[in-house]
Structure formats: C-alpha cells, structure tokens
Amino acid sequence: MKPLRILIVDDNRDLSDSLGILLEEQGYLVTVVYSGEEAVDRAREEAIDLAIIDLKLPGINGAEVLRAMRRLQPGCQNMIMTGFHVDRLLTEATEDGAVCVLHKPFPMEKLFTQLAEIQQN
Amino acid sequence: MPGTNDIEKLLHCFFDAGLIGMVLSTPRKEIAQFNDTFCGIVGYSRAELATMTWKDLTHVDDLQASTAQFDRLMAGEIEGFSQDKRYIRKDGNIVDVRISSKCTRKADGTVDYFITFVEDISERKQAEEMLLRYEQIVNASTDHLSFIDSNYHYLAVNQRFLDVFGKRREEVIGHSFADVLGKERFEKFSKPRLDRCLAGELIRFESLFDYAGEGRRWVEVQYLPYRREDGTVAGVIITVHDITDLKNTAEELKKHRQHLQELVAERTAELESAQQELLRNERLSVLGQLTATVGHELRNPLSAILPAVYLLKMHMQSDDKRVTSALERIERNTGRCDKIIAELLDFTRMTDFALQPLSFDAWLAEVLDEQTVPEGLTVRRELNLAGAVVRIDPDRLRRAVINVYDNACQAMAREDNPNGITPAPCLTVSTRSINNRIEIRIRDNGNGIPADVLPRIFEPLYSTKSFGMGLGLPTVKQIMTQHGGDIEIDSNGGHGTCVTLWLPLDLTEKGPGS
Numbered sequence: 252m253k254p255l256r257i258l259i260v261d262d263n264r265d266l267s268d269s270l271g272i273l274l275e276e277q278g279y280l281v282t283v284v285y286s287g288e289e290a291v292d293r294a295r296e297e298a299i300d301l302a303i304i305d306l307k308l309p310g311i312n313g314a315e316v317l318r319a320m321r322r323l324q325p326g327c328q329n330m331i332m333t334g335f336h337v338d339r340l341l342t343e344a345t346e347d348g349a350v351c352v353l354h355k356p357f358p359m360e361k362l363f364t365q366l367a368e369i370q371q372n
Numbered sequence: 373m374p375g376t377n378d379i380e381k382l383l384h385c386f387f388d389a390g391l392i393g394m395v396l397s398t399p400r401k402e403i404a405q406f407n408d409t410f411c412g413i414v415g416y417s418r419a420e421l422a423t424m425t426w427k428d429l430t431h432v433d434d435l436q437a438s439t440a441q442f443d444r445l446m447a448g449e450i451e452g453f454s455q456d457k458r459y460i461r462k463d464g465n466i467v468d469v470r471i472s473s474k475c476t477r478k479a480d481g482t483v484d485y486f487i488t489f490v491e492d493i494s495e496r497k498q499a500e501e502m503l504l505r506y507e508q509i510v511n512a513s514t515d516h517l518s519f520i521d522s523n524y525h526y527l528a529v530n531q532r533f534l535d536v537f538g539k540r541r542e543e544v545i546g547h548s549f550a551d552v553l554g555k556e557r558f559e560k561f562s563k564p565r566l567d568r569c570l571a572g573e574l575i576r577f578e579s580l581f582d583y584a585g586e587g588r589r590w591v592e593v594q595y596l597p598y599r600r601e602d603g604t605v606a607g608v609i610i611t612v613h614d615i616t617d618l619k620n621t622a623e624e625l626k627k628h629r630q631h632l633q634e635l636v637a638e639r640t641a642e643l644e645s646a647q648q649e650l651l652r653n654e655r656l657s658v659l660g661q662l663t664a665t666v667g668h669e670l671r672n673p674l675s676a677i678l679p680a681v682y683l684l685k686m687h688m689q690s691d692d693k694r695v696t697s698a699l700e701r702i703e704r705n706t707g708r709c710d711k712i713i714a715e716l717l718d719f720t721r722m723t724d725f726a727l728q729p730l731s732f733d734a735w736l737a738e739v740l741d742e743q744t745v746p747e748g749l750t751v752r753r754e755l756n757l758a759g760a761v762v763r764i765d766p767d768r769l770r771r772a773v774i775n776v777y778d779n780a781c782q783a784m785a786r787e788d789n790p791n792g793i794t795p796a797p798c799l800t801v802s803t804r805s806i807n808n809r810i811e812i813r814i815r816d817n818g819n820g821i822p823a824d825v826l827p828r829i830f831e832p833l834y835s836t837k838s839f840g841m842g843l844g845l846p847t848v849k850q851i852m853t854q855h856g857g858d859i860e861i862d863s864n865g866g867h868g869t870c871v872t873l874w875l876p877l878d879l880t881e882k883g884p885g886s
Binding site for chain 1 (some may be wrong): 667669670671672673674675676677678679680681683686706710717826
C-alpha cells in the first residue's frame, strides 16, 4: 500500500515538528509547514492525500486553507486541529467538509486511529 | 254726630289719604273717580286715566277671570269679590295688585257704581316667588336639611329629609326631634351636640346612617347655629351629606397609592438587581473573554507536549520504572491542565445558549452511555418520562449531568468512610415529571456531603478536592438557571447524596407518554 502523503500546518513549531517526526516514523510521507500561505504554496506544487490543519493561524486561517485545499487538491482529505470547542471558524471548516476535528490537546492514539481509518478508505 | 257736609268731607279725606288705591267705575267699565295712589300704581296721569277703561289696564291673561267676576256682579249673583291680578303700567311693566270690589245698585237692582280698592302687592309677590325658588333649591338638594328651634322642634325640612325618613311634612313640622327620630337617639346622641350648637358652636362629625332602601351609608353631619340679627342663637340648621362614595373613593385611592408604592419599590428593586446583574455579566463577559483567550492559548503548548512525550516513550524503551512513571506523570498532568481549562471555559461561557427539542430520556441515556463506569460501581437507570420531548441546550445540560455524575462517582470512590461500613457503590439516575418540573435525579450511596460544606457548595472557587477549581457546581447551577430551572442537593452526611437537576415543565413540547 502506498504511504499517505500528509501535510501538517501549524504555527506552533513544537507541535508541528513533533507530529512530523512521529508520523514519519509511522511510515507516512510528511511535509511540515508553519503558515497558511506556505500550505497553499505546497498544495500548488505537490500532491497531498491528507492535510492536518490548525484552525488558528496568522495570515490565512485554517478554514481558508481548507477551502484552498479543496480547490487545489480535490482528492485530499482534511483534518482540523483546534483548542476551541465552539467557534465560528470551526463551524465553517466543518461545513466545508473537514473529515474530523482534533481538539487540542489530543492523545496520539486518537490521531493514529483516525489515520488508520483514512488509509483504509 | 257730624253733619252731611262733614261726612262728605271725611269721605274725601279717606279717598285722598292714599293708604290704598281707590277707584269708582261705571258698569260700562269707565273709570269715573280715582285717587292719586291709584295713579301711582298704574303710572298714568289723571288726564290719561279719564279716557281709559278697566280693560285697557288689565293684563291680557287675567282678563277672562276679571270679566267673569264683573259679569256675576252685573247679573246680581254676587255683591263683591277679591282678586289678585296684574295691571300693565304705562311704562310697560307688570304690577301685581289685589283688588277688592263691591257695587252699589239702583232701586231696580242694576249696578250703579263699582267701588274698588287696589293694593300694590308686587313686593309680597316677589318675596313669595323668591321663597318658592329657595324652597325648590332646598328640595333639589341630595343632602337632607332641617331646621329646628331652641326647643328641638322642627320648623322646616326639605323633601330629601322626608324621603329619607319616610314621613309626611305634617308629621315633622312642629314636632320634636325626639318624636320624629326617636327618644333614645335624641337623648344619647343628638341632644348633647345640639346643645353645644345652640350655645354657638359649629358642630361637624361623620356617622353611619341607615337609609331606607339604600342601606348603611357614611354621612357627614353639620350643625350650624342659626342666629337672629342680635346674634342670639334661635335654632340649628342641620345638613346631612352622604360621603359614602367619597369615602370609598378615598379608600380606593389609598389602596391604589399603597399598591403604587409597593409597585415602585418592587420595580426599583428589580432595576437594581438588573443593574447588578448587568455589571456582573459585564465583568463576567470581560473575564470570560480573558479566560477563553488564555485557555485556548494554553491548549496550544499543552498539545505540543503530548507528541513529544509519545516520541520519548517510543525511543527510550526503558524498563526503568522511574522513567516510565515520569513520562506518565507528564501525560497525566497535561490532562489535568486541560481539565482546568475546560472547567474555566465552562463557567465563563455566557453565550451560545440555544434550546432544541429532544426526546429527553433518549438523550440522557446517550449521555450516560458515553460515561465510563468505575470498576465495582453499579449504575441504575430509572427513566420515566416516556418519550417526553423537552427543549434543552444539549451541550450545556450534558456538561451539568456529567459534572454531577462525576461528583457522585468520586463520592463513592473515597475510602475514608466514616461509618466504617462500605455499602456496594450504587448510583441511580432517574427522571420524572412532578410539580410542574422535569427532574433528573442522581443519587449515590457514598459518604454524603459534610454539614459544614453544604452551605458553601455553590460558591465559585470553593473546593474540597485536590484537583479542582471549585467551578463545577457553580457551573451546573448556572446551566440550570439558564434553562429556567435549578439544582437542589439533598445530602445526609454518611448516607449518600441526591442531586436534583430540574427544568420548568413549560420547556416540554410533547408531554410524557403522548
């Protein structure tokens, strides 16, 4: 089975870098970016199967990144990470087709379960 | 005896004395002789009167009656008559007169002359009319009025007086107060006051009075001394005025005023409390925004800890218990930090309250299904709302239920049971509709809440737990009051606790079982 190509978008480098290493060790092809602008640039250049996007980003926010992903990479699945439980951006993102929401802080096991499900499909 | 000439002279004296108008007239109604007094009464000169007849002087409305009497005299039916009638004076004014006529007859019985005395009675007529007017005014009064003399005898009363006491005028006038209104009433009640009035004092008092057919009424009575010109008191003018309506109106007004004052006080209190609530809400709103920002910001660094720890765990592969415990502690305390943030966010969340109709028991069962049941604990469900649909904010109410549920689990998990006997931990969650409420009751058989803790249990930041901010129950209370309901706690130290979360029944869209 071809490994999933994953794009991680979070301006908290401690989180995005740790996640990047962890997922690489799990055998995924990972690209880590720290802003919405970088994420959109990457989406223009390379194919992505799954984007894990933080909702609150400086500049282009997570909901806007999600919409850009859907336009540029129609086959890409999108996950949202957020510290907010109720939020306008979260509602937007959910309506725009986010496959799941990871409420920060989330245990790694939960992320792996979600990834396994996506890999299956 | 005076001679014939003397008598003639004397008669002329009579005629000219002017005590009364005198006229000698003919059967043809011509005015033959008259004195100056008569001229004065009708306002015509001697020369003018010489050419006039009775008919010219008499008021047209009195003509018929006058002529009738004249005709009877002429016919010999009567010898004389007296009559009140009106003359038209030369200046056009009417003058009231009383005439007294007699005729002298010839030997064959036909009338020779008429002798007539004419008295000007205008002043008396005016006085009579004035009196009549006053009588009508007095009778028109709805007060009953009377006048008694210094011997307590009625000299005058108005119509209303007679109506009120159901008497005829002749039964009252000339009779004593005691005869008309009763001896006892007079002696005990009225006489002392009448005597004071007769001594010159104006008396006023209020009294209850039984009116024939109108029942008991409040009246204001006034005794006014009636003074003669020399100032001595000759009687008492009594006026009795019905003030029942006035009194009732005053009572009503008083009641309204009191009610108004109460209302104002009530509204003021409401306003003050609303203002305080506003201030509180504003403070909470600022606090809420601050907390929300800090909370969410904290969740970011917290979320970076977990993958880092996970990586460490993977790579250390250490069997050293100290290392694995340390990593677990990091994870556990990251979780605790997150819980504190959640508790804070829950308490300060003011907005996003939205009701939606849900099948209540089914919803509650789902919430309970999500909860982990600690080992050894039995959870019983007694959901009795039979399909009732209730409008709730499911997310908020879920927080409330979970909060109370967790508290109950913790109460039973404690090992320091003061009774020394640990019953099998059992938690019962029940629902019912009772007394206009929808109730969720969560009952445990744990240690109960100590009596000294119970009164402070809803104080924010009051906690007896090692890890807890003391915002749990205050948040539950807040959620319940947002729904228009409340939380009630019944705890019997050492014998468990029953927490009731209730909602007003009017949130029900579809009744139980319907």
